[in-house]
Amino acid sequence: MKSVCLSCQESSEIDLPWNYHPRCSRNLFGSPRPPRVPFGTVDVVAEAQKMVGKMSISGVQPKLSVIHDHKRHELAVAERGGLYILKPPTERFESLPENENLCMNIAAAYGIEVPPHGLLPLSDGTLAYVVKRFDRLEDGSKLQQEDFQQLLQTDDKYDGSYEKIANFLKTQSSVPGLDLLRLFERALLFYALANGDAHLKNFSLVKKEEVGYQLSPAYDVLNSRLVLPEEKEDMCLSVGGKRNRLTQKDFLRLSEHFGLTRKQVDTSLTRLNELKSAAERMIEESLLKVSLKKRFLELFRERMARIL
Numbered sequence: 680m681k682s683v684c685l686s687c688q689e690s691s692e693i694d695l696p697w698n699y700h701p702r703c704s705r706n707l708f709g710s711p712r713p714p715r716v717p718f719g720t721v722d723v724v725a726e727a728q729k730m731v732g733k734m735s736i737s738g739v740q741p742k743l744s745v746i747h748d749h750k751r752h753e754l755a756v757a758e759r760g761g762l763y764i765l766k767p768p769t770e771r772f773e774s775l776p777e778n779e780n781l782c783m784n785i786a787a788a789y790g791i792e793v794p795p796h797g798l799l800p801l802s803d804g805t806l807a808y809v810v811k812r813f814d815r816l817e818d819g820s821k822l823q824q825e826d827f828q829q830l831l832q833t834d835d836k837y838d839g840s841y842e843k844i845a846n847f848l849k850t851q852s853s854v855p856g857l858d859l860l861r862l863f864e865r866a867l868l869f870y871a872l873a874n875g876d877a878h879l880k881n882f883s884l885v886k887k888e889e890v891g892y893q894l895s896p897a898y899d900v901l902n903s904r905l906v907l908p909e910e911k912e913d914m915c916l917s918v919g920g921k922r923n924r925l926t927q928k929d930f931l932r933l934s935e936h937f938g939l940t941r942k943q944v945d946t947s948l949t950r951l952n953e954l955k956s957a958a959e960r961m962i963e964e965s966l967l968k969v970s971l972k973k974r975f976l977e978l979f980r981e982r983m984a985r986i987l
């Protein structure tokens with residue numbers, strides 16, 4: 680029987696025990712077989728409530744900080760020193776875990792750095808999204824991380840633009856040229872994915888030893904329009920003062936503001952064009968239900984046509 684890996688979501692001709700490629704499980708969990716989750720959605724929501732305020736990973740959706748207990752081969756809740764973030768499904772928004780895993784896989788296919796991530800069944804059989812923390816080393820030590828709401832010192836995470844993030848990177852990143860290109864490609868892809876909730880707290884700098892501060896891997900990437908059809912704006916951070924009806928021109932102007940070369944921009948756009956069919960296949964083969972896949976494909980094609 681054909682089975683699908685819950686991390687990379689590629690289908691495999693051979694049966695995948697636990698629905699994970701051993702290499703995908705090793706990459707995410709450090710073992711060829713994914714850990715069991717000894718709790719269900721209800722427990723996650725209750726535990727998440729208790730954790731509010733104690734965790735460094737706040738955010739709107741309920742989530743848990745967990746570790747992989749290798750001896751018991753289970754995930755365990757960890758108030759401190761968690762190496763993973765677990766986001767359960769919610770009643771309010773349909774299929775968020777499947778949506779986020781898919782978008783992160785498409786981002787990876789475009790060459791955007793993302794932390795290891797995957798879906799994992801909870802004890803009640805529902806799938807949760809699990810992502811490895813990029814601000815923690817295996818020994819539990821912490822890397823400095825600052826999000827752009829803190830860095831730009833604003834009270835409103837929606838009060839920002841790609842230009843403002845770029846201006847900060849120009850002077851504060853230890854690898855400004857690389858980070859500006861990374862930011863440009865994220866702006867393009869987030870637009871194409873209808874990731875309309877990419878606000879200032881969803882961009883961070885992380886301090887890598889010896890290298891210094893640089894843009895962190897991407898996180899919280901999902902198609903918000905699928906779950907919020909009434910969403911007013913296509914992008915919540917503006918591009919050239921615009922949040923809607925963006926076209927390739929707006930992105931070209933953005934690239935000029937960033938100081939990218941025409942060659943860099945051409946390469947980013949060519950790679951985006953090459954991603955198109957692969958991304959469409961990933962959406963079609965995802966675990967979203969048929970109506971959501973259909974809507975995702977429509978949105979994706981419409982947005983890609985505007986920027987390519």
Ligand SMILES: Nc1ncnc2c1ncn2[C@@H]1O[C@H](COP(=O)(O)OP(=O)(O)OP(=O)(O)O)[C@@H](O)[C@H]1O
Pocket residue numbers: 735736737738739740741764794810811812813814826876880881883898899
């Ligand atoms: N892989 C990761 N490694 C380290 N920190 C992370 C990671 N993913 C998320 N975070 C941190 O945790 C916070 C909350 O995570 P995330 O943005 O995924 O949750 P959310 O509740 O969906 O957020 P939002 O408030 O944007 O809806 C992020 O703002 C970021 O600071």
Ligand SMILES: [Mg+2]
Pocket residue numbers: 738739880881899
């Ligand atoms: Mg977030």
Ligand SMILES: [Zn+2]
Pocket residue numbers: 684685686687688689699700703
């Ligand atoms: Zn896999």
